[in-house]
Amino acid sequence: MRKLFYLFVVLSIVSCKKTPHDYVTLSGEITNLKVDTLTVYGNNRYIKKILVKKDGSFSDTLKIEAGFFALSDGKSQTFLNLKNGYELELKADADKFEESIVFEGDGAGTNNYLALKIKTQKQFGLDNLEAFFLMEKSAFDAKVKEIDDFNAKLLVDAKDLDSTFTANEKTANERMVVFLNENYEAQHSKLTKFALGQPAPTFDLENFKGGKTSLKSLAGKYVYIDVWATWCAPCIQQIPDLKRVEDQYKGKNIAFVSLSIDKLAEKTKWRDMIKEKQLGGIQLFGESDWNSKFVKDFDITGIPRFILIDPQGNIVDADAPRPSDPRLIALFDSLKL
Incomplete structure (x- = not known):
């Protein structure tokens, strides 16, 4: 814009x-x-x-x-x-x-x-x-x-x-x-569909640690979502800052979710990168890369994309600041996390 x-x-x-x-x-x-x-x-x-x-x-x-x-x-x-x-x-x-x-x-x-x-x-x-x-x-x-x-x-x-x-x-x-x-x-x-206070599209996806994780299962916490892929260089560049923010808010009322939109054929690469870079938070794998329901529902056309959802499952910011952006900490502070 x-x-x-x-x-x-x-x-x-x-x-x-x-x-x-x-x-x-x-x-x-x-x-x-x-x-x-x-x-x-x-x-x-x-x-x-x-x-x-x-x-x-x-x-x-x-x-x-x-x-x-x-x-x-x-x-x-x-x-x-x-x-x-x-x-x-x-x-x-x-x-x-x-x-x-x-x-x-x-x-x-x-x-x-x-x-x-x-x-x-x-x-x-x-x-x-x-x-x-x-x-x-x-x-x-x-x-x-x-x-x-x-x-x-x-x-x-x-x-x-x-x-x-x-x-x-x-x-x-x-x-x-x-x-x-x-x-x-x-x-x-x-x-207006993605405005502050609107119900957020949901997800129920494969978790790196086993089973599935849904947005509903995280109710009661703020949820900061990173939509990324192993082939996305700007996404990889955000990892050090994301890990820093995760550490800074460890034990606070917020869950950090990383949602990969890699192709199914790249799932092994996704798993290997999580291990290699010691990624924290909740690591999820989209069911159909760009056609994953959550991606389509949020009209995501470019990554990395960061989204913040409140404890009631409503949108706080559908295009939230990146971890490297000082405005993210200011946003978290305004929510008294």
């Missing part, structure tokens, strides 16, 4: 005109910056490192193809619209990057417009489309109209925009409204 949000913001390439030189000069000052390097990312794997002085000032040249780029300090980032000939200056405070960023010089009009649009689109909640689609229809329609009206006014009020860029932005804004309206019903239905 988050990626879709950026598609609304970064849409077009401004038209070219004759320039006095064939490179971009990018300079500026970022106060409270904790790093000595900025990175510019572009299409076709373009990467440029810019050194920053101790006072937060920097200046460098970039020979590029006109288009959109991301400027990052490793923590925060902004999008830039660049073309050769620009002499663009940026000023910002690293502690409140998006709120403080201002551009001056050639190309400042377009880049100030982009910075303001990114900030306000986040304020509208478009960086979290799941929450957006969870709104009831009347509230959703009102919010879409508010965003559409704001974007239209933002574009009218913007200064020094290239005419092609302006036309492309109008098209982008129209497409965003169409996207939101066309996807509301399906997304709202899906998200």
Whole structure:
């Protein structure tokens, strides 16, 4: 979802005109910056490192193809619209990057417009489309109209925009409204099905230690489920953090369940990996890999996928933070585990 949000913001390439030189000069000052390097990312794997002085000032040249780029300090980032000939200056405070960023010089009009649009689109909640689609229809329609009206006014009020860029932005804004309206019903239905407090789909699966384990048998405890497979590299990467979290909450009112969706032919590999990596928690094997009932019921299309269920068998978070994400511990703490 988050990626879709950026598609609304970064849409077009401004038209070219004759320039006095064939490179971009990018300079500026970022106060409270904790790093000595900025990175510019572009299409076709373009990467440029810019050194920053101790006072937060920097200046460098970039020979590029006109288009959109991301400027990052490793923590925060902004999008830039660049073309050769620009002499663009940026000023910002690293502690409140998006709120403080201002551009001056050639190309400042377009880049100030982009910075303001990114900030306000986040304020509208478009960086979290799941929450957006969870709104009831009347509230959703009102919010879409508010965003559409704001974007239209933002574009009218913007200064020094290239005419092609302006036309492309109008098209982008129209497409965003169409996207939101066309996807509301399906997304709202899906998200409300798995919303907080909804009954969780159940399972009754083969346990590595013998017999079967069902969600019903874990009633009275929170259940943190890891849907994974032995062939999934990102899943394997989460194992050390999962073991750490399991140890941290050992003896607490929570069960840790790992549900493999390996193919039946890979069951021996599944068993071997559990032994080799000394996996803890409750290790279960899905009855039909991607077609396992629990996987289909939760509409799982990618792994690893983590799910948190409450002691009554209701959903707490159908797409819970990963063990490596500090938000998971914050979530557990909020539940007073």
